[in-house]
Amino acid sequence: MKNSNTNPLHRALYRILRPMARLLLRNGIPFAEFAELVKRAYVDAAMEDFSDQRKKPTDSRAAVMTGLTRKEVKKQREILAGEHHGTAGKRQENRASRVVSGWVHDPAFQTSEGEPVDLPFDGPLSFSELVRRYSGDMTPRAVLEELERVGVVASGDSGELVLRQRAYVPAGDSEEMLQIFGEDVSDLIATIDHNLVRREENSQPLFQRTLVYNNIPPEVMVRWRQYAAQQSQTMLEQLDKWLGPHDRDIASHGKGKTTGDAVRTGVGIFYFEDPVQPDVNGEQK
Template structure:
């Protein structure tokens, strides 16, 4: 048997790449385009994550690490420099999501008991003011149309706007869903990598747990899917109530507050469901 078939990391990588290949093919991404992105990721990781005494690797040392030529490392480094120069701030999250978060946590847009208030579209402490505060230059009408489209916000006969869900999730195979895919998978792999290599005295493992059963009858799945969604949403909302008010964009609103370098943190929950593949014992005739 080939070494690649017995190496535990290779087997784990194949399990990751198999569903990714399905997604790439469905979206018309050929292998050559994927390979180009892999080369870029290798160069980015070599140059940014393997510095020696805060000195970045040279193109030559990055070439040795990645197995690419120095010419290819230089080409990818120049592409990355252009992407980083023209890219958005990493802290700039989805604007519709930020509006919902502000509605949930900013006391100016809450009722006396701390729940999201019904808002008029215009005027002081209105939806338009909320969008201006948390979504930059996006127009209130555009944000409202999107939130109504995905069922997060509802309107009544008086024109008041009600928050129906405490989280914004884009619908369909939109660009935003693909951005979420990239962030979610990246965060999960970063957590696993931390737990694999972060075994030193001063390194605390990050929480990483999965609940799995592989012999559940089909008639249970519909009820389980609903129950898992309800409980997961409830847990995320509970965590959000604790952490959200500490976000400096919400807590300070330009009034200063806690100082120091910002940290990005969170907890991700996902549901999975696959048919169990039968085990094959012995030769099949």
């Protein structure tokens, strides 16, 4: 590979792949398994994102673009066809998250001031009714145990259930957390890719901003973490209050069926910190 140390895209890819390799190793994914997934992604992108709208994409053209053999392209394409069958359009929000969203937005589960009301477990307008509206066939007890496990819901003094947090975030390398990892990283990369090519497509840029300082004293960090989390949560709640009621599932109180086209949209915020490492000349980088 020529100029791998000076190619800006190579440097950017390495920065993406380094923490991803750590996550993969922690979850027991060897390189060969990762390489198979990369082949599949290349074939999927070649067949879908770079297809000629006037004619069906061919294995030969995908092979030329990806550098894979036609046999390998055919194999990956057939795997993709099996994976996509019955799953198209089913990139759904986590069910526990939908329950929390319904609790926050559905007027039936709010106080007169518009805040989430404390709920009994059973009965009309209870937690069980909330789960029936917004989580499909999941049992209320299973949803409650998960929300209690991550600290989103707790039992109040009166025995009713209290919403402690307005968002569901699973912990650890759970299946739900890995799903969030896949969605958040792909959304960020898709936004950056859109902004890189928007001039060619004559489209508007998507909002993408980052706040970074690289010479902050360690004694400031505890206060900064708390302040950043507080302000980020406040902003997300304000955005959620505006956008949530426009969701057709929320507007129909969990009883409607999606008709016509739908758009998936949102805003992501993430916090980061790492020690500044000196370069070979002793300077910070």
